Amino acid sequence: MTLAASNRSPILRVAMSRDDLMMRLGVVLFAVVLLVIVGLPLWSLLAKAFEDRDGKFVGLANYVSYFSTPALFDSALNSLHVAAVCTLIVVPLAFFYAYALTRTVLPVRWLFQGISLIPIFAPSLLPGLALVYLFGNQGFFKGALGGPIYGFDGIVIAQIFYCFPHATLILVTALTTADARLYEAADALGASKLRVFFTVTLPGAKYGLISAALVVFTMVITDFGIAKVIGGNFNVLATDVYKQVIGQQNFSMGAVVGMVLLAPAAIAFLVDRVVQRKQVALLTARAVPLIPKPKLGRDLFFTAFCTVVAAGILVILGMAAWGSLIKYWPYNLSLTLANYDFTNFDASGWDSYFNSVEMAVGAAVFGTTLMFVGAWLNEKTREFYLMRGIVQFLAFLPMAVPGLVLGLGYIFFFNAPNNPLNFLYATMGILVVNTVAHFYTVGHLTATTALKQIDPEFESVSASLKVPVWRTFGRVTAPICLPAILDIAIYLFVNGMTTVSSVIFLYSSDTKLASVAAVNIEESGATAVAAALCIVIVITSAAVKTLHVLADRFLLGRLQAWRRR
Amino acid sequence: MTIFATMRRAAVLGGVALAAIAISGAAFAQKTKLTVYTAIENEQLDPFKKAFEADNPTIEIAWVRDSTGVMTAKLIAEKDNPRADVIWGLAASSVGLMAGMGMIEPYTPANAAALKPIFKSGKSPETWVGMDAFLAVVCFNTAEAKKGNKPTPTSWADLIKPEYKDSIVMPNPASSGTGYLTIAGWLTIMGEEAGWKFMDALHQNVSQYLHSGSAPCVQAAKGERLIGIGFDMRGATEKTKGAPIDLIVPKEGLGWEMEATAIVKGTKNLDAAKKLADWASSPKANELYGKYYAIVANPTVKSMPPNYPADGEKLMAKVDVDWMAKNRERILAEWTKRYDGKSAPKAK
DSSP, rough: OOOOGSSSSOOOOOOOHHHHHHHHHHHHHHHHHHIIIIIIHHHHHHHHHHHHHHSBOTTTTTHHHHTTTTHHHHHHHHHHHHHHHHHHHHHHHHHHHHHHHHHHHHHHHHHHHHHHHHHHHOHHHHHHHHHHHHSTTTSTTTTTSOOOOOTTHHHHHHHHHHHHHHHHHHHHHHHOOHHHHHHHHHHHTOHHHHHHHHIIIHHHHHHHHHHHHHHHHHHHHHHHHHHHHOOTOOOOHHHHHHHHIIITTTTTHHHHHHHHHHHHHHHHHHHHHHHHHHHHHHHHHTTOBBOOOOOOOHHHHHHHHHHHHHHHHHHHHHHHHHHTTTTEEETTTOSSSSSGGGGGGGHHHHHHHHHHHHHHHHHHHHHHHHHHHHHHHHHHHSSOHHHHHHHHHHHHHHSSSHHHHHHHHHHHHHHHHHTGGGGGGGSSSHHHHHHHHHHHHHHHHHHHHHHHHHHHHHHHHHHHTTHHHHHIIIIIHHHTHHHHHHHHHHHHHHHHHHHHTHHHHHHHOOOOOOOHHHHHHTTTTTTTHHHHOOOOOOOOHHHHHHHHHHHHHHHOOOOOHOOOO | OHHHHHHHHHHHHHHHHHHHHHHHHHHHHHHHEEEEEEEEEHHHHHHHHHHHHHHHEEEEEEEOOOHHHHHHHHHHHHHOOOOOOOOEEHHHHHHHHHTTTEEEEOOOOOGGGGGGGGGGGGSSSOOOOEEEEEEEEEEHHHHHHHHHTOOOOOOOHHSSSSSTTOOOEEETTTTTTHHHHHHHHHHHHHOOOHHHHHHHHHHHEEEEEOOOOSSHHOOOHSSSSEEEEEEEHHHHHHHHTOOOOEEEOOOOOOOOEEEEEEEEEOOSSSSHHHHHHHHTHHHHHHHHTTTTOSEESOTOOOOOOOOOOTTGGBBBBOOHHHHHHHTHHHHHHHHHHHHOOOSOOOOO
């Protein structure tokens, strides 16, 4: 991926070894898989941007008609506005939270870390519902915002809640892999704390900061769930897609807006290329991990900061939990457990919940394997730049695509009568594949980041000892990256539990998912039941995450022991 | 008992279990499984399925249910390789659209002759047959009205009075079929010019255009808003659950839509699909629809589900369905130009 090679003095071209050949073959195979699960389905929808409703080619006519609608500029500006504001709030907030978690001594650090993850466990419906309970016209704090919750304010608050853990996760990773020797050196040279922060800490986390900003920005731009529930009249591009596709079944126009939405992805991709060029391995074979030492003033300040942020998250979750127990908001506030008896509200009842668990486990297993092996192939293959560039681009695409666009693309591609893969359609399999594709980017980034942090020295040594690459992969690379691998698996699991926008087109009679059921239930007016289903999903994901943390601490501790001094 | 004996026993037990599964599978396989796409409400799925299967023990219904917009988009996207056998309970305008695209297998169900004429496609054989009609009514929250001392509206003209400023929600017609039938109803009753003038005035009182047809009455029921213009049945069920709302049928008349049944062209289970289409237009089925909707296709079935407005059927606007379909893009473009995207914060 890096172009650093071009800076090196030109060396003699070494004949390709069998390992090189195998790796290249692997990259090609991997590119084909990505093409099938991401590229082709997207294209089969986006190509409709050039067709009229009857499928006749009309060139750019749809673009002309769309761009001549003043509403587009409103929506595009609104999208950019809300995404920029959210990014500017979330990234610093997440940075200081991550800094507190990794560089200071917090009491009950594990608790703060756990709370910061809660939003990722929740369907995007949850913050919307909670905000209505809190700030709606019947809410506890109505009028506290000085205006209606529906619209810009509501979207921003809900998006901050929703994006915060994503940014925090990336930044914790970025801040964890610091080399203590740098700080020791700075200390020995008598650098001030502020100077150390700006010259050592920030540059070290630069890649993480940029990734976090890109992820938050594109997440806000492409999400329609929050805008739909709490956006009011505030039109954004993602709700425009919804109007065209769901409201008017105008796939051509939906594809046009989908294309417009790809712009942020293209930018993200370019930025990433530039940043990656400058990225060097942080974890050299000789690095020493940084372990924060207690310091009263700093620790008190960050404890207070984290407490405020964590309280904000808990208030939203708590409101939804309490709302799920209410009989009839706001006229009968007595409490009941009846809202958890889902069979009364949705024919598939608890079945949809178990479908969700099955699907999320499938996505975690299949997706993690694909993402890690794929990222490894792409990182560790030498040269072969064009193919690796294509892979990188395909891996970036899903982040920028609204789920509705991907889901429809899956119908067009996988349901085509002449597609040999159409046996997958309307099965649990297609939900798994679709979910993996939808959340591909972050998993791929995580794997790539983890792999980049491993000094290439490990591979060089293995190669010179004539150990085959796959053995180095199994004995060295994968074990070192086990924490990242588990992170990816958990990420896929929790997103599989909450995903809606793409799978809503793909489930069949016996594979309905809980997250979709929650949206349907909310639409039918049973807000408390929808909240209850959201809470069950949160509890499930939180339980799985707890198991992960315990496994991390007691099983993986041994594998990672070498990192410590 | 030796290890081997234990293993053999386990193998035998396993074999028995497998055989049992195979047999029950075979019994199961004798039933024809019909994939039915629908947008009927969640609580209707089980009763509808059970009632049909009781009369047709050899057929099993497998539902795929989502909102009207999602199901319509899904059906059209699957056009080249249809997965549904039957559509049972989707907006007639959606089904009409699909009939125009050649996606529907024409079939006149056994009981169609007995149904009210407007509940049929009018083609021979029929492309679709209606089940029940729903209206875009006014859901009015009496508890909030008392607090704010607001009068009860009885007509559309009442809704443009200044005392309802910022207290009305209605579906966005660009996102919701209910939204479109609402404004098509106004344009039909008032005529185009007066209709747009009315909407200009109403816009001053609308606080939000929502993305679903159910949401306005739900928000009115929960006191989020004083008035919601939307799907009547949702208002009635919320009232039954205890919401302090009244369902008002404005005296000028109102827009409506029906749910319809149709057979998907290309189904591999045509015989079973026809049986379902026959049953879905039977008096028995109409009685079932009547438990949820006040207006059903069969004229002899009289039913009044709880909390439904009584005089809805008389006030149904004489909407020309073809006109609605043909002018949809033009009307939505005009509507969007006038009212959508004007999201600048309004003076309070």
